[in-house]
Amino acid sequence: MKTATSENKGLARKLADSGLRMTTQREHVYNTLLEQTDHPSADDVYLRAKADMPEISMATVYNTLDALVKCGLIKQVNVERSATRYCSNLKEHCHFFCEECGNIHDVNFKKDKGALPLRIPKHLIPTQVDISIRGHCSNPVNCPNRAEN
Numbered sequence: 001m002k003t004a005t006s007e008n009k010g011l012a013r014k015l016a017d018s019g020l021r022m023t024t025q026r027e028h029v030y031n032t033l034l035e036q037t038d039h040p041s042a043d044d045v046y047l048r049a050k051a052d053m054p055e056i057s058m059a060t061v062y063n064t065l066d067a068l069v070k071c072g073l074i075k076q077v078n079v080e081r082s083a084t085r086y087c088s089n090l091k092e093h094c095h096f097f098c099e100e101c102g103n104i105h106d107v108n109f110k111k112d113k114g115a116l117p118l119r120i121p122k123h124l125i126p127t128q129v130d131i132s133i134r135g136h137c138s139n140p141v142n143c144p145n146r147a148e149n
């Protein structure tokens, strides 16, 4: 079993703040999300988590993902017509969805947030920006489905 990292101490604290106990299974699901930050679906997380912990159930994975979202440790990424995906990158960023291969890429904001290309009415104060971008990968190597066209 892995020793508790500072991240996992943060996990225990955040779970406790939401009235939840740290369990080996919750820790394992969280570590699975940190290991591969490719915005997996709940099914992907289940399959990956199961590889190292065969006894873990689908329900436990779903409930843990739910708890981690409520704790603010991961974010849900919703792309129309497909299953909810999960993002463990807590830095402010937006998502680029490739319509060809289905991959979701993190896109960071430039440092100067005043430069957002949005005309926000003066009476509205943004506290969080969620932007999603659709398109396709420019490199066929990174986007296998596109290469077939």
Ligand SMILES: [Zn+2]
Pocket: 039, 087, 088, 089, 093, 094, 095, 105, 106
């Ligand atoms: Zn992300």
